[in-house]
Amino acid sequence: MSTIPVNTEDGADLHYDFFEHNCPEVENIVCNPIYESYLKNSTIAPGVLRMAYHDCFVRGCDASLLLEGPDSEKSHPINAPMHGFEAIDAAKEEVEKACPGVVSCADVLQFAVRDVVILTGGCDWRVLAGRRDGLVSNSTEVPKNILAPDKKVSDLLQAFQKKGFNAAQMVTLTGAHTIGRASWFAFDVRIHNFSGDQSKVDPSLPPLFASILKKKCPSANLTKWVNLEVITPRRFDTQYYKNLIHKIGLLTSDMSMVADSHTQEQVYMNTNWQKFSSNFADAMVDLSKLDVLTVQSGEIRLKCRFVN
Ligand code: HEM
Numbered sequence: 001m002s003t004i005p006v007n008t009e010d011g012a013d014l015h016y017d018f019f020e021h022n023c024p025e026v027e028n029i030v031c032n033p034i035y036e037s038y039l040k041n042s043t044i045a046p047g048v049l050r051m052a053y054h055d056c057f058v059r060g061c062d063a064s065l066l067l068e069g070p071d072s073e074k075s076h077p078i079n080a081p082m083h084g085f086e087a088i089d090a091a092k093e094e095v096e097k098a099c100p101g102v103v104s105c106a107d108v109l110q111f112a113v114r115d116v117v118i119l120t121g122g123c124d125w126r127v128l129a130g131r132r133d134g135l136v137s138n139s140t141e142v143p144k145n146i147l148a149p150d151k152k153v154s155d156l157l158q159a160f161q162k163k164g165f166n167a168a169q170m171v172t173l174t175g176a177h178t179i180g181r182a183s184w185f186a187f188d189v190r191i192h193n194f195s196g197d198q199s200k201v202d203p204s205l206p207p208l209f210a211s212i213l214k215k216k217c218p219s220a221n222l223t224k225w226v227n228l229e230v231i232t233p234r235r236f237d238t239q240y241y242k243n244l245i246h247k248i249g250l251l252t253s254d255m256s257m258v259a260d261s262h263t264q265e266q267v268y269m270n271t272n273w274q275k276f277s278s279n280f281a282d283a284m285v286d287l288s289k290l291d292v293l294t295v296q297s298g299e300i301r302l303k304c305r306f307v308n
Contacts, residue, residue, distance in 0.1 A: 018129035023099035037087035046180025047084025060291025062134030105304035106131035122236030123277035132298035
């Protein structure tokens with residue numbers, strides 16, 4: 001086992017090269033099916049990246065998000081649009097063939113998250129490993145931990161601080177919105193029902209952007225999607241921050257970060273690629289340490305959708 005332990009929130013250890021002796025090729029084994037899934041359908045990249053947030057903020061990074069069940073986290077409406085689970089299943093299946101019962105789904109997910117960021121042109125980081133999988137997944141815990149997109153910075157900060165993240169880290173983590181999309185539901189209030197008035201549009205939206213959004217989503221329609229970052233939506237880059245500065249961010253929560261004095265400086269700082277990529281890598285490592293299960297707790301699930 002590696003000699004570089006990292007203390008996590010609960011005092012247990014995660015390690016780089018955790019699988020050095022019992023599954024040394026694990027990172028390559030995960031990477032191949034993730035790459036194949038991405039070639040078939042590139043939208044798995046934002047799907048898998050989003051899982052890092054939705055898994056780790058609810059019960060810690062324990063793969064509780066991946067469990068099936070009528071009242072599991074996955075069954076909550078907030079998680080209904082989550083996708084890319086087949087890619088994680090495919091990666092886990094390959095890992096089980098090579099190293100049965102050794103690598104948790106929580107670790108497979110963290111390797112896959114790093115891989116999809118690289119596949120979309122983003123930064124690399126060393127993934128800490130040694131997590132174990134949770135046995136519990138409870139839908140009621142989702143809305144308590146995952147924020148709605150109409151939130152302002154004060155609410156966002158409070159929620160992130162509760163998980164140990166400062167304002168700069170929060171701004172950096174939401175840089176994940178440089179790829180992927182949002183359903184009509186996430187931004188409708190800005191174009192059709194601002195402040196409860198059906199005829200009102202969010203006055204902070206540039207008129208051209210508002211009219212494009214209205215054209216794309218003329219009325220309530222859950223099948224309508226808009227890219228979170230409208231200029232280079234498939235590329236992991238700094239365009240998300242540049243868009244916020246030009247007021248063409250899709251979500252109220254994202255836009256509030258450029259307007260608020262606690263977060264504004266970091267938005268501007270992250271328009272620099274060197275700074276953003278290094279900040280993002282560090283923040284993702286911190287996210288991956290959140291409330292993990294290690295050593296004797298939890299289990300190594302054989303299939304990510306079910307406890308053993
Ligand atoms: C400030 C907190 C956050 C809020 C309010 C928020 C909100 C949202 C919303 C509303 C969507 C669209 C979902 C839909 O319509 O189905 C979304 C998508 C996404 N979020 Fe976040 N998010 C936050 C933080 C994060 C973090 C920390 C990450 C990852 C590190 C992340 C990664 C993503 C990705 C990649 C997508 C696109 C998903 C896809 O295309 O399927 N988000 N987010």
